[in-house]
C-alpha cells in the first residue's frame with residue numbers, strides 16, 4: 001500500500017513509499033482509511049522540529065471503516081465507522097494514566113511520529129482508543145474530530161467558557177478557528193478574532209465566512225483598544241491564545257478582564273517569551289495550559305460536529321491524494337490552506 005513516510009532524521013526526507021499492509025495484533029482492529037488531516041505536528045516532523053522515530057508514516061487525524069478484527073476485540077465490529085484518539089503507547093500505569101490523562105503520559109507515542117500513522121490506506125489500531133461516528137456524519141466532518149477535540153478540551157473542559165462570555169481568539173489558524181466555533185457553540189455572546197497581516201488572504205476572510213463579525217487585523221486596528229471598546233473598558237472574559245507569537249502572548253494580559261481566563265494553546269516554537277508578570281497579577285488572571293485531547297472531549301466533539309453546532313468541516317480548504325502531499329504541506333506553510341485532507 002502507498003504511504004507518506006518520513007524516511008530518516010533531518011529536514012525534509014519525506015517520500016511516498018510502498019509499504020506492507022499491516023496485520024491487526026491482539027486488541028487491534030484494521031481500519032481502511034477514508035481521510036487523514038494534515039496537522040501542524042506533521043509539518044514540524046517535516047522540518048525536524050518535533051520528536052519522531054523514522055521510518056514512520058505521517059498523520060494522526062484520521063477516520064475510516066473497520067475491515068478486520070484482531071484477536072480479543074470485544075467492542076467493535078467490521079463495517080463500523082470510527083475516529084481514534086492518538087494516545088497510543090501510553091503506559092496505563094503512571095500517575096497521569098491512572099488519573100485518566102493518557103494524553104500526556106510520558107511514554108505516549110502517537111501515530112504519525114511515534115508509530116506508523118494514517119497517511120496511507122490501512123492502519124491497525126487499539127480498539128480501546130476508538131470512537132464510533134454516527135451514520136449521517138460525513139468523512140469531512142469525521143476527519144475534523146481530532147483537531148476539534150483539541151479545541152473542546154482546551155476551551156470547554158480546561159478553560160470553561162460559559163454562555164454570555166465575551167471571548168477573544170488570537171491566531172486564526174485551524175485550531176484558532178475551531179476554538180472560536182466551539183466558544184460560539186458554548187454560548188459566547190461574542191467571539192472576536194485577532195489576526196496578523198499574514199492572515200488577511202485566507203484566515204480572516206474564513207472567519208468572516210463562518211459568521212464572526214469582530215475580525216481584527218492588528219496591522220489596521222489596535223486589538224486591545226477594540227476589545228476594551230466592545231466591553232465598555234472591562235476586557236474579555238476569556239482570551240484564547242493560538243498564535244504562539246511572543247508579543248501576542250504578552251498582550252493577553254491587556255485583553256483579559258480582571259479575574260478573566262487565558263486559554264493557552266499556541267506554542268512559541270521554543271523561543272523565550274517575556275511576560276509582564278505584574279500585569280497578570282493585577283488582572284488576577286487564570287492561565288490554563290492544554291495539550292492534546294481528554295477522553296471526555298471525544299464523544300462531545302462528535303455530537304457537536306454531527307449536529308451542526310460546530311461546523312468544523314467548513315475550515316477544510318484542500319482534499320488531495322497521497323501523492324500530492326508535498327504541495328499540500330507547502331500550501332499550509334504558506335498560509336494558503338487551512339485544514340487539508342489527504343484521501344488515500
Ligand SMILES: [Zn+2]
Pocket residue numbers: 039040041060061146147
Ligand atoms: Zn492534530
Ligand SMILES: [Zn+2]
Pocket residue numbers: 090091092093094095096097098102105106107
Ligand atoms: Zn502513563
